[in-house]
Structures are given as structure tokens and as C-alpha cells.
Amino acid sequence: MNMDVTVPPTDALDMRRECLAERRQALSRQLDQTELQWWCEAQEQLARSPDADTAARLSSQCKRHLRERGMPDSGWSTLELARALLLAHVLEHHGPGAQLPLLHQLFRWGDDHEKIALLKALDWLDSHGRCLELALQAGRTSNSQVFAALALDTPYPSRHYPERAFHQLVLKALGMGLDAARLNGLAQRHSGTLNQLALDLLEEQLAAERTVSAGLPRVIAFSLLGPAQRQRLEDLNRQHRLPPEWRARLAGTPSN
Structure with a gap:
């Protein structure tokens, strides 16, 4: 071979x-x-x-x-x-x-x-x-069980992935319906950029009338929301389009 x-x-x-x-x-x-x-x-x-x-x-x-x-x-x-x-x-x-x-x-x-x-x-x-190259290659799989082995209950991605690759891993985990609570190191990787990516996904799912990913609120650092991001969530809340967990988290964090 x-x-x-x-x-x-x-x-x-x-x-x-x-x-x-x-x-x-x-x-x-x-x-x-x-x-x-x-x-x-x-x-x-x-x-x-x-x-x-x-x-x-x-x-x-x-x-x-x-x-x-x-x-x-x-x-x-x-x-x-x-x-x-x-x-x-x-x-x-x-x-x-x-x-x-x-x-x-x-x-x-x-x-x-x-x-x-x-x-x-x-x-x-x-x-x-x-083994970062190997991990990134493995992360292209469409097999949710193989992907979960890479993404969940392990600190490897959070320790070694560059920012963009980690964000892609998080979004793919959400897209596969995996439990975001099992993404090790997610809190340490919270950022304004990840906030925007999560909000974009929320908008996409709402526009397509799809179920909002259950773990999506965990991906957002509500304390880091910018004024425009917070305003958009408050608009969705007034339209009764924001899921209950989002409303509770939004209400629990002060505006910047």
C-alpha cells in the first residue's frame, strides 16, 4: 500500500x-x-x-x-x-x-x-x-457519527483550530443537529464574529421556516452583541418569532 x-x-x-x-x-x-x-x-x-x-x-x-x-x-x-x-x-x-x-x-x-x-x-x-491537517480533512465528512467524534466531548478543536475553522466546525455541528453543549471550549471561543455567524444562521432558518437549531443560543455570547445585532433580536422578539430560550437570554443581558 x-x-x-x-x-x-x-x-x-x-x-x-x-x-x-x-x-x-x-x-x-x-x-x-x-x-x-x-x-x-x-x-x-x-x-x-x-x-x-x-x-x-x-x-x-x-x-x-x-x-x-x-x-x-x-x-x-x-x-x-x-x-x-x-x-x-x-x-x-x-x-x-x-x-x-x-x-x-x-x-x-x-x-x-x-x-x-x-x-x-x-x-x-x-x-x-x-494533526490539524488530518482533523480538518476528517471534518469534511457527511457522516454525523464520524463528525461527532471530532467535534464533541473533546478539547482538540478548541485547543488547535484557527478561528475560522472552529467557527465552521460549530456551524456544521449545529447543522447536523448535534448537541452544542458538548462542544468543548465553546465559551472560550465566543466572539463578535461567531455571534454574527450564529445570527446569520438564525435568520436563514427563520426565513426558510425551518426549526431553529436548539443549540444555537449556546453559540452566542449575548453580552458581546453589538447594537445592530441586539436590535435585530429585539425586533424578532416583538414579532413573536424569537424562540423562548432566546428571549430569556436576551432579557438577561444588558445592552452595550
Whole structure:
């Protein structure tokens, strides 16, 4: 298989190793004896042959050897976590120049379930934002579950996305009907620009007589509304076109 990537070979991943060690322990505690035996053998195979083919083969075998069930208080399933930890394991066996190309390769090879595991683990695998290009590419998906793995319950976008890319991610999450409350770091990214984008979306949905996205008010910093923006919302309120949550938030913030 051709590893035709354009990622700079000198960029190294800085993995959150303590976090990964904790997740390995948590997964082992959830596995029964038969599952744990296969899991240990899989890691031994990967240590002997730490290449993309072995990682991909073992990842595809997870569903056959592990029962899928939720991990306590984590938002992960056993299968997702096992796939993510196999990925981390193979990356740990490669030098800095090989890690990013390998990660890109495994993302391209992966099915949707494997992509979800990788994207959910991205903050553990890359604390310095070296995988920004991969994340932006992944964010173009039309699969809401794959997109949710990138956008929700993870600090990666808020930590590493430039402003415009983060705004696009927020708007796409709203367009897909995802829960804006699960967008990590949203409050720290509030701005006048994001306010305007959210208001434009509100206008668009009202004009098309579509249901207003439930999470849209969370995207707006009502205290940062400009005079024209606030006036438009007050006009919509007087026309009884503003949803109830918007009215309550608008009334709770003073005019600038």
C-alpha cells in the first residue's frame, strides 16, 4: 500500500502517555478472561510487528474478540477504546518522523468505526496540534457519527483550530443537529464574529421556516452583541418569532 502523504516528516507527536496508561488499565478492568487473553496477545503481536498492516488487522479483529459495551463515565465503548489504544501502541513504536504519516495512513484505511476511535483519541495522541491537517480533512465528512467524534466531548478543536475553522466546525455541528453543549471550549471561543455567524444562521432558518437549531443560543455570547445585532433580536422578539430560550437570554443581558 502506498503511503502517499504530504505531511512534513520532522513533525513528532507528543502523546499524553499518562492518560493512555490510565485508559489501558481501565480497559483491562472491563475485559473478561477470554477477552483479556486476546487483548494481551494482540499487543504482543503489535510489539513484534509494529506496522500499519498489523495495526489495521488487529483493529478489524476487535469486534470478533471483544464484546462492545460502554466504559463507565467515559463516553467510550470497549471496542472504540481498544482500537484507539492499538493505534497509540503502534505509534509509540515509531520514531518522530514516521508517526504522522502512519497516523494519516491508518485514518485513510479505517472504516467509519475506526475513524471514530482515532478522532475521539486525537487529543491523547497529539497534544501539540500536529494533526490539524488530518482533523480538518476528517471534518469534511457527511457522516454525523464520524463528525461527532471530532467535534464533541473533546478539547482538540478548541485547543488547535484557527478561528475560522472552529467557527465552521460549530456551524456544521449545529447543522447536523448535534448537541452544542458538548462542544468543548465553546465559551472560550465566543466572539463578535461567531455571534454574527450564529445570527446569520438564525435568520436563514427563520426565513426558510425551518426549526431553529436548539443549540444555537449556546453559540452566542449575548453580552458581546453589538447594537445592530441586539436590535435585530429585539425586533424578532416583538414579532413573536424569537424562540423562548432566546428571549430569556436576551432579557438577561444588558445592552452595550
